[in-house]
Amino acid sequence: MRAIEIAGPGGPEVLEWREVPDPQVERGDVLIDVTASAVNRADVLQRQGFYDPPPGSPPYPGLEVSGVVAEVGADVEQFKPGDEVCALLGGGGYAERVAVPWQQVMPAPANVPLRAAAGLPEVACTVWSNVFMVGRLRRGETLLVHGGASGIGTFAVQLAKALGAHVVTTVGSAAKAEQVRELGADEVINYREEDFADKVRADVILDIMGAKYLTGNVRALRTGGRLVIIGLQGGRKGEIDLGAMLSKRLSVHATTLRARPVDEKGVIVRSVVDNVWPLVEAGAVKPVVYAEVPMAEAAEAHRMLDSGEHVGKILLVR
Template sequence: MHAIAISRAGGPEVLEWREVPDPRPAPGEVLIEVAAAGLNRADLLQRQGFYPPPPGASDVLGMECSGVVTEVGADVEGFSPGDEVCALLAGGGYAEKVAVPWEQVLPVPDGVSLVEAAALPEVACTVWSNVFMVGRLRRGETLLVHGGASGIGTFALQLAKAFGSRVVVTAGSAEKAARCLELGADEAINYREEDFAAKVQADVILDIIGAKYLPGNIAALAIGGRLVVIGLQGGTKGELDLGALLAKRASVYGTTLRGRPVAEKGVIVRGVRENVWPLVSSGAVRPVVHAVVPMAEAARAHRTLESGEHIGKVLLAR
């Protein structure tokens, strides 16, 4: 088959569309003929040599895809050849075929095209596991989402609104802030012009920045608030004011998704299918797609993501 392969770490120019061995489904896995794959920040880090795949995972980039099941291994439950699906991957999505544990596979929701579905698995599983399972966001509470115009941000704000929460986002431009408001955010803060910590008291904060935002995030937490850090775009080491944390009876969580065992991912995927997919099928929550780029032109897609000018997801399509 063909896949996007990397011979060395570097810029987008190292991404090459070339022949690689076909994957085969092991027991408990399904083989998917890929229609589209979603881009994630982690893909950029892996390309640069900073985020290797977990042991045993494909070294081909791509942590989510959509497509059609062509083969199932032994002990697979609920999926058959011909099913249109999308899947959460540990790697391997930038390819014509990928093998994935059946527990990480989801049916394509009603009303979503096969290509659009590639925009869903990573963001849906990330938001559900972090905002709702870890952060325990409840109806009527306030969620602060950093990077509200990102793939994760656009999904998080829609899902939280659908569950009856107030949503505040940060964004880096007036255009992005306006788009977040169109998607349902109650307030959008331009972080280049305003101090988010002075404007909001949040019960849950979903943070992709890390160290740079740590003091501001603690200041922005309400009493009993929960800060969930899922990205480190602003660095790995910051100063934590434990006095402020104790005074607010607040909590700080750090989580990742890619390296978790299949059983843990399966729990998250089942939660998404039960609680999130009905909202997607009803149209209350929709994938936001900025661009669809031919898979062989993955370098162009990476440059788009690196520019930071996108709103929503960037996809690769076969």
């Protein structure tokens, strides 16, 4: 088969479409003929040499795919050849085929084009597990989403709104502000012009920035608030006011998804199918696709992501 290999740490130009060995189908695996994958920030970090795949995962980038089941390994009863599916991966999505543990595979949602479904697994599992399973966001509470125009942000805004939350988000331009309002955001803060900590009091914050926003996030949380950190785009190390945390009874959670054991990912995937897919199939939450790029031209898709101009997901299609 063919896949995108990383010739060495560097810019988008190091992504090369090459012939590689076919994946081996082990016990418990599902082999998927890939229709599309999607570009995530983790793929960029892997391209730059900062984020290796977990042990046992394919070396090619790509944390999610959609496609058609080609083969199933021994003991797999949940899926069969011909099923249209999407899957959460440890790596290997930028390829014509990928083998993935059945626990990380889910039926493609009805009423969503199979290509577009490629942009759902990573954001759905990330948002559901962090905002609702860890952050325990409830109807009527306020969620602050940093980076509301990103793939994760556009999904978080829609899902939280569909489940009855008041949704606030930060963006970097007026154009992006208008787009996330159309997705359901109640309040939008341009972080280039305003300090979010002066503008909002939130029950849950979904944060991709890390150290840079730590002080502001503590200020912005209400009593009993929950901060969930899922990215470090603003740095790894920062100071935290423990006095403020004590007085407001705050909690801070820092999580990753990619390196979790298969069984843990399986719990999240099944919960997404049960709780999120019905909203997607009803049209209350939709994949937001910024662009579709041929998979062989993954370098161009990475340039789009690096530019920061996109809203939603960039897909790699075959």
